[in-house]
Amino acid sequence: MDVRYFMNIRYRGRLISDPEGDELSNEAALHGYALAIARDLVFGTRMDTIRSWFDCSFEITDEGGRTVLVMPFDEVVPEDEFGSA
Amino acid sequence: MAQLQQSLVRNRLLGSLSPDDFARVQLHLETVTFELRQHLFRADQKISHVTFPERGIASIVADTAEGRFEVGMVGSEGLVGTALLLGIDRTPHTCMVQAPGEALRIGAGELQAAMERSPTLRSLLLRFVHTFIVQVSQTAYANAGYSIEERLARWLLMTHDRLEHDDMPITHEFMSIMLGSRRPGVTLAVQMLEGVGAIRATRGHITVRDRQKLEQLAGQSYGFAEKEYSNVFQFPIKRGS
16 A cells, blocks of 8 residues: 655755655655655755755655654765775 | 637637638647646657647656656647657657647648648748747756756746746646656755745645746746747747736
């Protein structure tokens, strides 16, 4: 059964609510889904009003308003990636 | 069935045909409704008709492996099915209704026959193709160098040009497809535009509050193609402006 999740964004203390949400068939897929979206935003979306995408986190809620996942956009670039010698 | 009167036609291209040219196409034109998200033609499928919107907006979209994005937008100022005017019966693009309304359409063969017989008809329709190419070029320019806030301002201006009212029923999801961006980017951009008083956003609706503000935000990404249209046709894209 599909459940609607709201991809709200926390940016420098402010919460920007997602008014529409996305339907997903299971909560386990949520992290991967959020990561894919964050990746597209970080690497593909030029925004004037966001100083850095890495200042953002997803705070994903379900229809009942319960927070089901918090995901900082930092996760888009794994820590060990850059030249660990 | 009552004969279509040219003076009552809202589509600007059909309205500016000479009486002779209008008479050539008149009997072949049929009225169709535009339902939201209805497909007028699909990628690589034979295009059966050239469609002249009367009310509402059609979007030409391109599908790539990475997703879908809008290539062009047409309302009552133009037509969809430009490939047919150029002698090609299909296109890799898809045309879908972005804002519901109605249109007049004519069969591909019938229009091509009329164009062969009338250089003035052919010339007018091809002039639209030119203005459409300029619009698409501006979209490429906007997508290459402008932020999502600027591109959203441009898109809202173009949509507003083609609708009668300031209140437009549009979801963030739909705008994300049209702008080729993930929806949260659109949500953030909508917030920003609302914050500066350019628009008011409610559930499923965007209302234009300050067109000038939108034009300032869009900068050079908006206006060039619109000016070219009014240079070519001697009337502006936006009705009543």
